[in-house]
Amino acid sequence: MSEDNNRDSLIAAARMALENSYSPYSKFRVGAALHFADGTVVTGTNIENASYGLALCAETVAVAKAMDDGHRGGLEEVAVIGETAAPITPCGRCRQVLNELAGLGGTDPVVWCAGEDDVVKTHLSDLLPQAFGPASLKG
Numbered sequence: 147m148s149e150d151n152n153r154d155s156l157i158a159a160a161r162m163a164l165e166n167s168y169s170p171y172s173k174f175r176v177g178a179a180l181h182f183a184d185g186t187v188v189t190g191t192n193i194e195n196a197s198y199g200l201a202l203c204a205e206t207v208a209v210a211k212a213m214d215d216g217h218r219g220g221l222e223e224v225a226v227i228g229e230t231a232a233p234i235t236p237c238g239r240c241r242q243v244l245n246e247l248a249g250l251g252g253t254d255p256v257v258w259c260a261g262e263d264d265v266v267k268t269h270l271s272d273l274l275p276q277a278f279g280p281a282s283l284k285g
């Protein structure tokens with residue numbers, strides 16, 4: 147599969163995921179999709195709460211679903227999409243959450259940041275340089 151096909155299908159999966167968004171407060175639907183080395187794709191969408199600060203981002207939901215399915219590393223690509231013209235990037239908390247899973251497999255996943263009109267390719271290490279991770283706890 148060419149990189150572009152991979153990109154387009156992962157973004158399509160993220161876009162489908164946002165159909166299940168529960169975002170009555172922000173009305174900002176977000177979808178995320180994770181592609182693993184074994185070919186698995188795990189998606190997530192944002193889930194808000196009447197206690198606004200408890201909102202779960204799409205990427206964090208996807209990571210939780212993947213880890214609950216047993217994934218520990220092998221994270222090769224991430225796609226995130228919002229319903230804005232310009233691409234959205236993962237929030238700071240989601241970068242940290244993605245970093246934990248990626249670090250378990252020693253990968254630096256491509257992150258496709260998508261909007262309705264544009265896609266930007268980046269890597270997790272560019273979004274979260276000098277990350278705090280498990281090794282940081284050991285000094």
Ligand code: THU
Pocket residue numbers: 169172174176191192193194201202203204205235236237240
């Ligand atoms: N949101 C995500 O799902 N992912 C991000 O990386 C940024 C923000 C969600 C959280 C909230 O439900 C809505 O977008 C508005 O901030």
